[in-house]
Amino acid sequence: MNEQQQAGAPDGFGNAQTGGHTGPPPGGWGPPPRPDTAVPGPPPQHAAPPPPNYPPGPLPGWGYYPPPPPPRRRHPGRRAVALAAALVLAVGAGIGIDQALRSGNSSNGTSSSTSQVTPTALTPADAVSKAEAGLVIINTTVGYQDARAAGTGIVLSANGEILTNNHVIDGATAIQATDVGNGRTYTATVTGYERNGDLAVLQLKSASGLTTAKLGDSAKVAVGDAVTAIGNAGGTGTPSAAVGNVTALDQSLTASDEATGSSEQLSGMIQVNADVEPGDSGGALVDSTGAVVGIDTAGSQSQGGAQQGPQQGFAIPIDTALPIAHQITASKSSTAVHIGPTAFLGLEVSSGSANGRGGGNGAGNNGGNGSANGSDNGAVMVAGVIAGSPAAQAGITQGDEVTAVDGHTLSGPDSLTDLMVGQTPGKQVSVQWLDTDGTQHSTTLTLATGPAD
Known part of the structure; x- marks a missing residue:
């Protein structure tokens, strides 16, 4: 564990928010919700078209018909760059969105009584403002595929320990992370990962004094709670947010890989009706207090980007992720956890x-x-x-x-x-x-x- 730890945060993992934004960014939250339309311009020429998608199929706990296809793992750019939709990702391919609140199937309800207790429930914009300083924007180079990729990470310690999805850094030969709190870009290395749980911890080189994410208690999350998914959607390089509500807990699903057609089983997931997009992977699912209760991981999307039925997003509960993160930062390898x-x-x-x-x-x-x-x-x-x-x-x-x-x-x-x-x-x-x-x-x-x- 790094010596410099955030004050008030157990084991250096940030349950104490310091610094960061105290209100909306300059100019307010002006841009309207981002439309689900194609990113202007042609796809990057270095990326090959993705292979055919799996046909649609049902998932456990999906209560509508016709069902969407298996939720796609929100892998960075090389798994989405050639899609003719707003989900195109490429490092440096920003599309002019600055802190926009994405549209979602949200309600105006507040957290239930079983959610984390707070004197005042924040608006989605305030929740983003409170949480964004504890995030990083991740850009990777996938050297053996001549591709680039993008994702998100959560700051665990002031010294630059970052929690993200394993699939965000899968295949990366170089990783850079830009801290949203201070705007600096760091070289990152992989401390370790748990492939089956889709979790990884990165270390930012020469980082210090970072604002850590405020971590919540996912055990207190209840169906109906208002949540906001924050991440680097579309690989734009700035955080944006999708508001919604928790629709189910402890969900199991098969998440498919958009590039290879392979898939993996994920379980214990928080299901929400917020629009989780490629680039959001590794980002924060926050409650109405701005505390991180989950890690954005997967979302439903039909072939070609067209949406069938309600938006569905899935997040790994923070209570599931933190013990694995602690094991990785303690350099304790196992049959599931790889270190170094x-x-x-x-x-x-x-x-x-x-x-x-x-x-x-x-x-x-x-x-x-x-x-x-x-x-x-x-x-x-x-x-x-x-x-x-x-x-x-x-x-x-x-x-x-x-x-x-x-x-x-x-x-x-x-x-x-x-x-x-x-x-x-x-x-x-x-x-x-x-x-x-x-x-x-x-x-x-x-x-x-x-x-x-």
């Missing part, structure tokens, strides 16, 4: 089924966003190899089948991804594979430092 730099083989692989997570999506642990499926025998089919990587130096090529790593027989791409979580750069591991002629090979290679998973 990510080990890298340099293989491009993908999921062998529609429900798989994929073996290294977005240049993750295994090195890429390949398109080949797993082999029938459980081996991992190689869709491509990153030039200069350990796998390339070992002579592994496209079309080969990796059968074992570090003495562990593989049962598909997911098993390789899980295995790599526990590895560290510089470690020597054995690798066995079959080439396209069926000849078996074995070698020992040294894992490199790769992008975050």
Whole structure:
């Protein structure tokens, strides 16, 4: 844990708000709610079009018909840059929105009696003004895909510990974060992540005196409570907000990846009718006092950006996220929590089924966003190899089948991804594979430092 801690915040995690805005920004909250229309101009030329979307399907707890598709994980730019909608993300591609309140299916109701007790419930604009100084705008470079990405993070400590979604930094080879409170931009490194829980902690280099987020108690959140989702929606580089209400608690869902078609199971989520958009990921879901009660993570969106039915957003409860954040900042690794730099083989692989997570999506642990499926025998089919990587130096090529790593027989791409979580750069591991002629090979290679998973 860093030595400088926010006064009044247990273990340095900011339950004490200092500094920040005391009212609306200069000129007021003038811009009208952002319309759900296309971002002007063509998409960035460096980004390839996304693959076809999954067909619509029902989700647990959705009480209307026809149901929307599985909520898309709000991944940064490389997962949305080519969509013909207002959800296009690209670093530096701001569209002139400054602190706008986004439209949402909100009511004018106040928090229920089971919500956090406060003398006065704030307006959404005041809640944003109170909470925004405890956020950072995250921009990443996804080097192996020649892409850029954007997201949001929550300031946990004055020394620059930042809580965000793992998918915000998945595949990142460089990360920068701009603190909303002081306007400074910092280089960030990944302290650790919990991939299955979609959480990560970053450390801002040479940061001090940051305003920390006021953290609430998600156990007190009740259906009907007024909430505001704040984040870097659209990758504009400034916080904006969507107002709404809590519609359900403890929700389980399958969140799909907009780029690869893979998906993952999320559970225990807070469901809201606020419009959570790409770029909001890792941002704050705040209650009527401006306290963070959840981490914006996913939202419903139909194919091509058209909305079917009510807006739906999902957030990880802050009470779920904080123990994982504490474990990461205490450098306590486990089978689920990875600490420090990510080990890298340099293989491009993908999921062998529609429900798989994929073996290294977005240049993750295994090195890429390949398109080949797993082999029938459980081996991992190689869709491509990153030039200069350990796998390339070992002579592994496209079309080969990796059968074992570090003495562990593989049962598909997911098993390789899980295995790599526990590895560290510089470690020597054995690798066995079959080439396209069926000849078996074995070698020992040294894992490199790769992008975050």
